[in-house]
Amino acid sequence: MRGYSGFGTAVILAPVYSLLWGPRAGVPVMLLMELLVSLQLLPGALKDADRRVVLPLGGAAAVATPFGAWILLTADGDLLRRFIGGFVLVFGLLLMTGWRYHGSRPLPLNLAVGTMAGLLKGSTGMSGPPVILYLLAGLEDAKRHRANLIMFFSTIAIISVVPPFLGGLVDGAVWVRLAVLLPVMAASVPIGARLFHVVPEKLYRPFAMGVLMAAGGLALLG
Structure with missing residues:
Protein backbone atom coordinates (compact mmCIF):
# COMPACT_ATOMS: atom_id res chain seq x y z
CA MET A 1 0.00 0.00 0.00
CA ARG A 2 2.73 2.50 0.87
CA GLY A 3 4.65 1.96 -2.35
CA TYR A 4 1.49 2.05 -4.44
CA SER A 5 -0.44 4.95 -2.94
CA GLY A 6 2.10 6.90 -0.86
CA PHE A 7 0.25 6.14 2.38
CA GLY A 8 -0.87 3.12 4.36
CA THR A 9 2.05 2.24 6.63
CA ALA A 10 0.70 3.74 9.85
CA VAL A 11 -3.03 3.20 9.36
CA ILE A 12 -2.47 -0.53 8.88
CA LEU A 13 0.47 -1.18 11.20
CA ALA A 14 -0.51 1.05 14.16
CA PRO A 15 -3.71 -0.87 15.05
CA VAL A 16 -2.17 -4.28 14.37
CA TYR A 17 1.03 -3.65 16.33
CA SER A 18 -0.92 -2.02 19.15
CA LEU A 19 -3.05 -5.15 19.40
CA LEU A 20 -0.02 -7.45 19.37
CA TRP A 21 2.26 -5.57 21.77
CA GLY A 22 0.33 -2.58 23.14
CA PRO A 23 0.65 1.03 21.87
CA ARG A 24 3.81 1.89 23.83
CA ALA A 25 5.66 -1.06 22.31
CA GLY A 26 3.98 -1.18 18.88
CA VAL A 27 3.96 2.49 17.92
CA PRO A 28 7.77 2.95 18.19
CA VAL A 29 8.33 -0.04 15.87
CA MET A 30 5.94 1.44 13.33
CA LEU A 31 7.50 4.91 13.58
CA LEU A 32 10.99 3.58 12.88
CA MET A 33 9.68 1.59 9.91
CA GLU A 34 7.89 4.70 8.66
CA LEU A 35 11.09 6.73 8.87
CA LEU A 36 13.15 4.28 6.84
CA VAL A 37 10.43 3.71 4.23
CA SER A 38 9.97 7.48 3.83
CA LEU A 39 13.67 7.89 3.09
CA GLN A 40 13.35 5.10 0.53
CA LEU A 41 10.49 6.82 -1.35
CA LEU A 42 11.32 10.52 -0.97
CA PRO A 43 13.90 10.99 -3.78
CA GLY A 44 11.48 9.87 -6.47
CA ALA A 45 8.67 12.11 -5.18
CA LEU A 46 10.46 15.45 -4.75
CA LYS A 47 10.06 16.61 -8.33
CA ASP A 48 6.29 15.98 -8.40
CA ALA A 49 5.23 17.30 -4.97
CA ASP A 50 3.51 20.66 -4.38
CA ARG A 51 5.86 22.20 -1.80
CA ARG A 52 3.68 25.29 -1.32
CA VAL A 53 1.03 23.08 0.31
CA VAL A 54 3.09 20.24 1.76
CA LEU A 55 5.80 22.18 3.59
CA PRO A 56 3.37 24.16 5.85
CA LEU A 57 1.48 20.94 6.55
CA GLY A 58 4.67 19.12 7.46
CA GLY A 59 6.11 21.99 9.48
CA ALA A 60 2.99 22.36 11.64
CA ALA A 61 2.82 18.59 12.11
CA ALA A 62 6.46 18.45 13.19
CA VAL A 63 5.86 21.12 15.87
CA ALA A 64 2.72 19.40 17.19
CA THR A 65 4.08 15.82 17.22
CA LEU A 73 3.52 8.24 27.22
CA THR A 74 0.72 8.87 29.74
CA ALA A 75 -2.58 7.45 28.41
CA ASP A 76 -4.00 4.05 29.35
CA GLY A 77 -2.63 1.54 26.83
CA ASP A 78 -5.87 -0.42 26.32
CA LEU A 79 -7.93 2.72 25.89
CA LEU A 80 -5.42 4.14 23.41
CA ARG A 81 -5.41 0.87 21.42
CA ARG A 82 -9.19 0.97 21.11
CA PHE A 83 -9.09 4.62 20.07
CA ILE A 84 -6.57 3.75 17.33
CA GLY A 85 -8.80 0.94 16.08
CA GLY A 86 -11.94 3.08 16.10
CA PHE A 87 -10.17 5.96 14.39
CA VAL A 88 -8.94 3.70 11.59
CA LEU A 89 -12.44 2.28 11.12
CA VAL A 90 -13.96 5.76 10.81
CA PHE A 91 -11.21 6.79 8.40
CA GLY A 92 -11.79 3.69 6.27
CA LEU A 93 -15.52 4.35 6.15
CA LEU A 94 -14.94 7.96 5.06
CA LEU A 95 -12.66 6.77 2.25
CA MET A 96 -15.23 4.19 1.15
CA THR A 97 -17.99 6.82 0.97
CA GLY A 98 -15.78 8.99 -1.23
CA TRP A 99 -16.02 12.02 1.09
CA ARG A 100 -13.21 14.55 0.71
CA TYR A 101 -12.60 18.16 1.69
CA HIS A 102 -13.39 20.25 -1.40
CA GLY A 103 -12.55 23.80 -0.35
CA SER A 104 -9.46 25.92 -0.97
CA ARG A 105 -6.08 25.40 0.72
CA PRO A 106 -5.09 28.70 2.39
CA LEU A 107 -2.06 28.79 4.67
CA PRO A 108 -4.03 28.95 7.99
CA LEU A 109 -5.97 25.82 7.02
CA ASN A 110 -2.78 24.05 5.97
CA LEU A 111 -1.30 24.83 9.40
CA ALA A 112 -4.45 23.67 11.20
CA VAL A 113 -4.60 20.34 9.35
CA GLY A 114 -0.88 19.86 9.91
CA THR A 115 -1.24 20.50 13.64
CA MET A 116 -4.04 17.94 13.91
CA ALA A 117 -1.94 15.44 11.99
CA GLY A 118 1.06 16.04 14.27
CA LEU A 119 -0.97 15.49 17.43
CA LEU A 120 -2.23 12.20 16.00
CA LYS A 121 1.27 11.23 14.89
CA GLY A 122 2.75 11.68 18.32
CA SER A 123 -0.03 9.90 20.18
CA THR A 124 -0.96 7.07 17.81
CA GLY A 125 1.73 6.97 15.11
CA MET A 126 -0.90 7.95 12.49
CA SER A 127 -0.70 11.39 10.91
CA GLY A 128 -2.26 10.33 7.65
CA PRO A 129 -6.07 10.38 7.98
CA PRO A 130 -6.71 14.17 8.15
CA VAL A 131 -3.97 14.91 5.62
CA ILE A 132 -5.14 12.21 3.19
CA LEU A 133 -8.74 13.42 3.28
CA TYR A 134 -7.48 16.98 2.81
CA LEU A 135 -4.96 16.44 0.03
CA LEU A 136 -6.93 13.92 -2.04
CA ALA A 137 -9.70 16.49 -2.47
CA GLY A 138 -7.75 18.44 -5.08
CA LEU A 139 -7.94 18.19 -8.85
CA GLU A 140 -4.34 16.97 -9.15
CA ASP A 141 -3.65 13.67 -10.83
CA ALA A 142 -2.78 10.50 -8.91
CA LYS A 143 0.96 11.06 -9.44
CA ARG A 144 0.85 14.47 -7.72
CA HIS A 145 -1.35 13.15 -4.89
CA ARG A 146 1.08 10.31 -4.25
CA ALA A 147 4.12 12.63 -4.30
CA ASN A 148 2.46 15.09 -1.90
CA LEU A 149 1.70 12.33 0.60
CA ILE A 150 5.20 10.87 0.40
CA MET A 151 6.79 14.29 0.96
CA PHE A 152 4.49 15.08 3.89
CA PHE A 153 5.21 11.81 5.69
CA SER A 154 8.92 12.28 5.10
CA THR A 155 8.96 15.78 6.63
CA ILE A 156 7.67 14.53 9.98
CA ALA A 157 9.22 11.05 10.05
CA ILE A 158 12.41 12.14 11.82
CA ILE A 159 10.79 14.26 14.54
CA SER A 160 8.24 11.54 15.30
CA VAL A 161 10.87 9.02 16.48
CA VAL A 162 12.51 11.46 18.95
CA PRO A 163 9.87 11.38 21.76
CA PRO A 164 9.82 7.54 21.99
CA PHE A 165 13.61 7.58 22.32
CA LEU A 166 13.51 10.27 25.02
CA GLY A 167 10.65 8.50 26.78
CA GLY A 168 12.54 5.21 26.96
CA LEU A 169 10.12 3.31 24.72
CA VAL A 170 12.77 2.18 22.21
CA ASP A 171 14.25 -0.88 23.93
CA GLY A 172 15.84 -4.13 22.80
CA ALA A 173 12.50 -5.71 21.90
CA VAL A 174 11.74 -2.82 19.54
CA TRP A 175 15.06 -3.28 17.73
CA VAL A 176 14.51 -7.04 17.40
CA ARG A 177 11.03 -6.56 15.94
CA LEU A 178 12.34 -3.87 13.61
CA ALA A 179 15.17 -6.14 12.40
CA VAL A 180 12.65 -8.87 11.54
CA LEU A 181 9.95 -6.71 9.97
CA LEU A 182 11.84 -3.96 8.19
CA PRO A 183 13.37 -6.17 5.45
CA VAL A 184 9.87 -7.37 4.55
CA MET A 185 8.63 -3.79 4.32
CA ALA A 186 11.69 -2.61 2.37
CA ALA A 187 11.25 -5.40 -0.17
CA SER A 188 7.51 -4.73 -0.54
CA VAL A 189 7.68 -0.96 -1.12
CA PRO A 190 9.34 -1.17 -4.58
CA ILE A 191 6.79 -3.80 -5.59
CA GLY A 192 3.96 -1.47 -4.62
CA ALA A 193 5.63 1.42 -6.45
CA ARG A 194 5.86 -0.66 -9.61
CA LEU A 195 2.23 -1.78 -9.28
CA PHE A 196 1.21 1.90 -9.19
CA HIS A 197 2.05 2.06 -12.90
CA VAL A 198 0.24 -1.13 -13.94
CA VAL A 199 -2.68 -1.90 -11.59
CA PRO A 200 -5.93 0.07 -12.18
CA GLU A 201 -7.11 1.98 -9.13
CA LYS A 202 -10.54 0.31 -9.36
CA LEU A 203 -8.88 -3.00 -8.46
CA TYR A 204 -6.65 -1.58 -5.76
CA ARG A 205 -9.14 0.44 -3.74
CA PRO A 206 -11.46 -2.42 -2.63
CA PHE A 207 -8.48 -4.42 -1.41
CA ALA A 208 -6.91 -1.47 0.39
CA MET A 209 -10.17 -0.48 2.09
CA GLY A 210 -10.74 -4.06 3.21
CA VAL A 211 -7.31 -4.18 4.82
CA LEU A 212 -7.93 -0.89 6.65
CA MET A 213 -11.30 -2.04 7.98
CA ALA A 214 -9.89 -5.37 9.15
CA ALA A 215 -6.94 -3.74 10.91
CA GLY A 216 -9.13 -1.18 12.66
CA GLY A 217 -11.67 -3.80 13.71
CA LEU A 218 -9.01 -6.05 15.21
CA ALA A 219 -7.55 -3.25 17.33
CA LEU A 220 -10.97 -2.00 18.45
CA LEU A 221 -12.48 -5.36 19.35
CA GLY A 222 -9.41 -7.51 20.02
Missing part, protein backbone atom coordinates in the same frame (compact mmCIF):
# COMPACT_ATOMS: atom_id res chain seq x y z
CA PRO A 66 5.92 16.07 20.59
CA PHE A 67 2.72 17.28 22.26
CA GLY A 68 0.87 14.26 20.91
CA ALA A 69 3.67 12.03 22.17
CA TRP A 70 2.81 13.09 25.72
CA ILE A 71 -0.52 11.26 25.26
CA LEU A 72 1.31 8.11 24.14
